[in-house]
Amino acid sequence: MKAAEFDYARAASADEACRLLAGAGGEGRIIAGGQTLVPLMAMRLVRPALLVDINAVADLRGIEAGENHLNVQAATPQADALANLLLRRRLPLLTKALGFVGHVQTRNRGTIGGSLAHADPAAEICLAAATLEAELIARSAQGERIIAARDFFIGAMATALAEEECLVAVRFPVWPTAPRFGTGFQETSIRRSDFALAAAAAQLALDERGVCRRAALGLGGAATTPLVLEEAAGRLVGTTLAEDDVAAALALAEKDLAPIADLHASAEYRRRAAGAMLARALAEARAEALG
Amino acid sequence: MSQHEITLTVNGRRHAARVAARLTLVDFLRDELRLTGTHAGCEHGVCGACSVLLDGRPVRSCLIFAVQAEGAAITTVEGLAPEPGALGVLQDSFCEAHGLQCGFCTPGMLIAAEALLRRTLSPSEEEIREAIGGNLCRCTGYKQIVEAIRIAAERLGGANLAPGTDHG
Incomplete structure (x- = not known):
């Protein structure tokens, strides 16, 4: 359970990280918190020739408010994001998700961008990013590009990031008040x-009469990538979220599930658990909105 | 393959060393510095036995390469004792409440508890369980560990120390 040999370089800037990656001929990997990457290396599932460490890059950390979004820099530790008051106020869904991410020890080291770049099917940050339709900003020696969350997650532990790209930031849309x-x-x-x-x-937004005007629903662990349930969410819009409406939305959601079986749970168990979690998340959001 | 010069502080003492990139922090602490209190358990970030404080925050030292700890201040379980051969209040509480049996998870549990008690001396049971949620114990069933941390919090709270004080 020891990583194979590799070379290590500490990047002083995001641009330097991109240059180092470009020079590694596809054998380089970015390391930020290392909470997903190092176990993969210890198990020899991943064997990079070069690790490019971005922990010393100060401008890859931090959370800033834009007009209709929050910008979270990729190497922001999950613990910092969890404690961030701006995030709590404007993106409460992400704060709630972060509370479920790993443990104290892994949140202290693990980063927002690292979780997204590894795209574990069970990862809460990936689920929040997909549900809120976040945009991911990838940089390479050639420049930057913006990838919509729906295009970013392409499979279990697989993303649209190219070998020479470094995820530098995530833009989470903040809904109008x-x-x-x-x-x-x-x-x-x-x-x-x-x-x-x-x-x-x-996540639900209602007008003053209690009619749902906007809804977003997502499921994690129910397929190889986070599922965004557009049809189910659409069913809620225009309703007062009565019992029948919620039941109809949940029924629509069920069609989209494609859970995988593993050592921990059968596909059938995951299917039922996903349905139950969605019902609870929706009830929680509804209660908070009607509060 | 690359070798790197690093300097870091461990339990208040400065160390300079030359390390291979692949050497983990836990192996550096145990094999190079001979600080064998920190235990290497699963070596892939699951068990929590290797927990240390890095700049005051609990982290898993098997998931950090030593080269990444350049310039950091590390506290290991050895750093929790007020002096060699003595036990701190937290360690004492673990003995008293039977918070350990085989002892393998204990260094990690102590580090996790220390981090919690530096933040609050009146943790709820929920907070205690959350704080040690990343540490596996196969002996105690956790009950006595939770109790030990509660007792330590009570005693340290009674001692009226300023928050963040090293209560070794």
């Missing part, structure tokens, strides 16, 4: 903080 607003994040795992067997995210 609504008279009533609520979020829900629910997850089930073997022990608290273990990998999610199923996780669900919900």
Whole structure:
């Protein structure tokens, strides 16, 4: 359980990290927190020739407010994001999701961008990014490009990032202020903080009469990538979120599930757990909005 | 393959060393500095036995390469004792409440608990369980560990130390 040999370089800037990656001929990997990458290296599932460390790059950390979004720099530690008051106020769904990410020790080291770049199917940050339709900003020696979350996650542990690209930031849309607003994040795992067997995210905006004007629903652990449930969310818009409406939305969501089986849970268990988590997340968001 | 010069502080003492890039922080602490209190368990970030404080925050030292700890201040379980051969309040509470049996997870548990108690001396049971949630124990069933941390919090709270004080 020791990593194979590799070369190591500490980047002083994001541009330098990109140059180092470009020079590694596809054998280089960015290391930020290392909480996903180092276990993969220890198990020899990943064997980079060069690790490019971006921990010393100060401008890859931090959270800033834009007009209709929050910009989270990729190497921002998850613990810092979890404690960030701006994030809590403007992106409560992400704050809730972060509470389920790993443990104290891994959140202190693990980063927002690192979780996204590895794209574990059970990862809460990936689920929040997909549900909120975040945009991911990738930089290479050739320049920057913006990738929509829906195009970013392409499979289990697989993303649209090219070998020579470094994820530098994530832009999370912040919804315009609504008279009533609520979020829900629910997850089930073997022990608290273990990998999610199923996780669900919900965000709702209602008008002053209690009619749902905008809804976003997502599921993690229910397929190889985070699922964004557009049809189910669409079913809620224009309703008062009565019991029948919620039930109809949940029924629509069920069609999209494609859970995988592994050592921890069968596909059938995951299917039922995903449905139950979605019902709870939706109930949580609804209760908060109507609060 | 690359070799790197690093300097870091461990338990208040400055060290300079030359390390291979692939050497993990836990192996550096144990094999180079001979600080064998920190235990190497699963070596892939699951068990928490290798927890140390890095600049005051608990982290898993098997998931950090020593070269990445350049310039950092590390506290290992050896750094929690007020002096060689003595036990701090937290360690004492673990003995008293039978918070350990085989002892393998204990260094990690102590580091996780230390980080919690530096933040608050009146943790709820939920907060205690959350703080040690990343540490596996196969003996105790956790109950006595939670109790030990509660007792330590009570005693340290009674001692009226300023928050962040090293209460070794």
